[in-house]
Amino acid sequence: MDTRIAEPLMKLTWTDPVTGARGYLVVHSLVSGVATGGTRMRAGCTVDEVADLARGMANKTAAFNLPVGGAKGGIDFDPKDPRATGVLTRFCEFLRPWLDSSWVTAEDLGVPQHLIDEVFATLGLEQSYHAAIRRSADPARTLRRVQAGLNAPVPGGQLLGDVIGGYGVAQACLGAANTWGWAVPETTVAIQGIGTMGGGAAWYLHEAGMKVVAVADAAGTLYDPEGLDIPALLELRDRFGEVDRGRLPEGVQSLPREAVVAAEADIFVPAAISYALRVDNENLVKAKVVVEAANAATTPEAEAALSARGVAVIPDFIANAGAAAWAWWLLLGEVGADPADSFLRLRTEMQAKVALVLAEWHLDRVPPRVTALRQAEATREARNAEASSPTGVPALMIP
Ligand SMILES: NC(=O)c1ccc[n+]([C@@H]2O[C@H](COP(=O)([O-])OP(=O)(O)OC[C@H]3O[C@@H](n4cnc5c(N)ncnc54)[C@H](O)[C@@H]3O)[C@@H](O)[C@H]2O)c1
Numbered sequence: 325m326d327t328r329i330a331e332p333l334m335k336l337t338w339t340d341p342v343t344g345a346r347g348y349l350v351v352h353s354l355v356s357g358v359a360t361g362g363t364r365m366r367a368g369c370t371v372d373e374v375a376d377l378a379r380g381m382a383n384k385t386a387a388f389n390l391p392v393g394g395a396k397g398g399i400d401f402d403p404k405d406p407r408a409t410g411v412l413t414r415f416c417e418f419l420r421p422w423l424d425s426s427w428v429t430a431e432d433l434g435v436p437q438h439l440i441d442e443v444f445a446t447l448g449l450e451q452s453y454h455a456a457i458r459r460s461a462d463p464a465r466t467l468r469r470v471q472a473g474l475n476a477p478v479p480g481g482q483l484l485g486d487v488i489g490g491y492g493v494a495q496a497c498l499g500a501a502n503t504w505g506w507a508v509p510e511t512t513v514a515i516q517g518i519g520t521m522g523g524g525a526a527w528y529l530h531e532a533g534m535k536v537v538a539v540a541d542a543a544g545t546l547y548d549p550e551g552l553d554i555p556a557l558l559e560l561r562d563r564f565g566e567v568d569r570g571r572l573p574e575g576v577q578s579l580p581r582e583a584v585v586a587a588e589a590d591i592f593v594p595a596a597i598s599y600a601l602r603v604d605n606e607n608l609v610k611a612k613v614v615v616e617a618a619n620a621a622t623t624p625e626a627e628a629a630l631s632a633r634g635v636a637v638i639p640d641f642i643a644n645a646g647a648a649a650w651a652w653w654l655l656l657g658e659v660g661a662d663p664a665d666s667f668l669r670l671r672t673e674m675q676a677k678v679a680l681v682l683a684e685w686h687l688d689r690v691p692p693r694v695t696a697l698r699q700a701e702a703t704r705e706a707r708n709a710e711a712s713s714p715t716g717v718p719a720l721m722i723p
Contacts, residue, residue, distance in 0.1 A: 332375055338418050340411050345401040347415040349422060352378035353393035355707065356720040357425075358455060360385060360648060362432030363397035363415075363440060365408060366597075373598060374398035376620050381648070383641035386700035386707075388649040388673070391656075391720055392456075395427050403434035404564060413443045423449060428456045430651060431520065433597075433618075436563070437474070437485055456655050460722035472661040473654040480527055480555070484663045488670065490524015490595075492646020493617040495671045496638055497529055497591050499678030500613045503686065506590060512551075514538035514587035514611065517596025519565025521617045521644060523558055525593055530554035540584035540596070541566045547577045547587065585609060594621035601626045609635060616640040631691045639693040641700070642677050646670050657723040 333354060338347040348371045351359050361381040364374075374396050382394030397419070401411050412435065416423060423429065423444075429452050431437040440452045451457065453470055460466040474485030501511045512535045515522045519541075526536050535551035543566055546552060553573050560568040569578065585592070585601070586608040594600040595617035601609065606626040614630065614637045616622060622630070627637050650666055653659045659666045680699070681692035 330379070332378055335371060335375060336419075337371060338415060340401075340414055342414065343401065343407055343411055345399060345411050347397070347399040347401075347411075347418075348374040349395065349397050349419055349427070350375045350378035351393070351395040351422075351427065352382040354426065355385070355391060355393040358428060358459075358720055359393040359395035359426060360390070360428040360430075360456075360652070361394055361396040362430045363399070363412070363435050364432035365399045365401055365403045365412065365434035367400065367402040369398040369400040371398075373620070376598070380619050380641050383639075383697065383700050384645040384648050385652075386703045387641055387677070387696055388645050388652075389703050390649060390652045392428070392652065395429075396432075397427075397429055408434075409439065409443070412439070413446060416440075416443050416449075417447055420447065420449070423454060424458070426455055428453050428651075430647070433519075436520065453651065453655060456720070456722055459720060460655075466655070466722060469657065469660070470654055473659065473666070476661045476663050478663050480558075482524075482527075484661075484666060486520060487524040487527065488650045488666060489644060489647030490521050490526070490617075491528050491667060492650070492670050492674050493521060493525035493593060493595065493615060493643055494528035494532065495646070495674040496615050496643040496678050497525070497534065497593065498532055499675035500591060500615060500636075500638060500682060501534070502675070503679055503682040504590075504612070509533045509535070511535065511591065512537045512589040513591040513593060514584050514589040515593040515595055515617075516540045516584045516600060517565065517594070517618065518557070518561065518567065519596070521647075522593065522595030523561065523565060525595060525617055526554045527558060537589050538579075538584050538587035539567075540581055542581070542596075543567070543569065544581045545579040545583040545587070546572065547579050547583065548575050549588070550575070552576065582608075587611075591615060594618045597621075599623055601630070603629060606630050611635065613638065615643045617644045619644065627691070627693065631689070634689075636682065636685045636692055638678060638681065639696055642674075642681065642692070642696050646674060649673070655722055 592611035
């Protein structure tokens with residue numbers, strides 16, 4: 325099928341019989357009968373937001389040449405509410421036919437991977453990649469391989485599955501710095517959000533020697549022009565990605581939440597909410613490049629204004645695609661449980677993509693999103709040509 329259509333294949337709205345919360349599943353496209361995309365939970369989540377995110381997932385799978393379509397789940401509910409796990413469980417239960425056959429989901433804003441896996445286990449579905457795993461030749465073996473990869477320990481006491489998305493964002497930042505010829509220790513970065521994506525990106529940028537001068541969580545911005553002690557701050561996070569303000573290291577300034585947008589830094593990484601950069605605040609950005617870790621972090625109008633004043637925006641479907649791409653490499657058996665293999669593959673692919681889109685930017689000021697969309701389109705056309713060939717699209721093969 326032609327995945328270029330702007331309208332999604334399906335939008336579904338669910339109402340929780342217990343709390344009245346609304347939940348949405350949007351399937352933008354199916355490839356070989358499968359679509360992939362995480363599930364988010366936040367108060368105020370709308371079906372339009374979920375549809376935007378599902379379209380973004382379809383771009384991500386095309387940009388990274390993954391053999392699946394794009395989808396997204398979203399629930400309009402506060403993830404800190406004690407009833408949140410119950411809401412997520414009933415949402416998944418209702419969507420079981422999709423989760424069983426066609427929709428591979430994972431963590432997203434407000435829903436960590438371990439929580440969605442717990443909910444799947446409660447429902448007897450084992451793991452959130454269930455729809456793909458059950459298609460494999462030996463589902464029990466594939467499940468073991470996937471779990472070994474997700475749970476592989478990495479330095480810093482974290483698990484590979486929890487940090488890989490942030491690692492990819494860090495590689496996008498390092499790739500960008502490289503195209504400008506900036507020395508890493510002299511390059512500064514500000515990060516909005518210090519949860520799964522922002523925290524992972526901060527860790528790997530700090531480890532690479534880049535100066536992380538500002539981070540923000542839902543409670544405010546933490547700033548140190550000399551560079552924050554990221555490992556110490558990450559230790560102070562609660563399970564919602566908020567830093568304990570009572571135990572801040574010396575020299576860290578506490579600023580209002582929005583201050584991170586205006587921080588003096590070469591790179592700005594929005595890694596929290598969608599629509600973080602809008603026409604009413606894009607003029608505050610001092611960075612030369614925005615690396616979108618959050619999905620739909622920049623509105624189209626804000627991106628046009630940023631481009632016009634010479635600020636490049638690396639789009640979400642490139643910068644944050646590490647988690648989704650890696651999950652499929654793992655499912656397809658292209659990487660295993662050794663984190664070094666996964667890091668090498670993601671570093672290579674991410675830096676190559678960033679170099680390509682920024683080459684067009686440096687040469688002719690072509691916005692990185694335009695170049696990346698062209699690339700994704702070329703992949704879709706190749707897929708469509710394959711689909712209309714006498715042999716058709718090959719079935720999804722998971723070893
Ligand atoms: N987790 C993934 O695998 C993944 C993959 C791709 C994209 N994303 C996208 O990255 C973004 C963040 O997801 P996550 O999984 O890291 O979420 P998370 O829930 O783990 O962390 C969110 C962080 O943002 C902070 N935050 C919330 N509202 C804020 C605000 N208004 N200002 C500043 N900080 C705020 C929170 O305090 C927390 O530190 C989302 O847009 C999500 O769609 C996530």
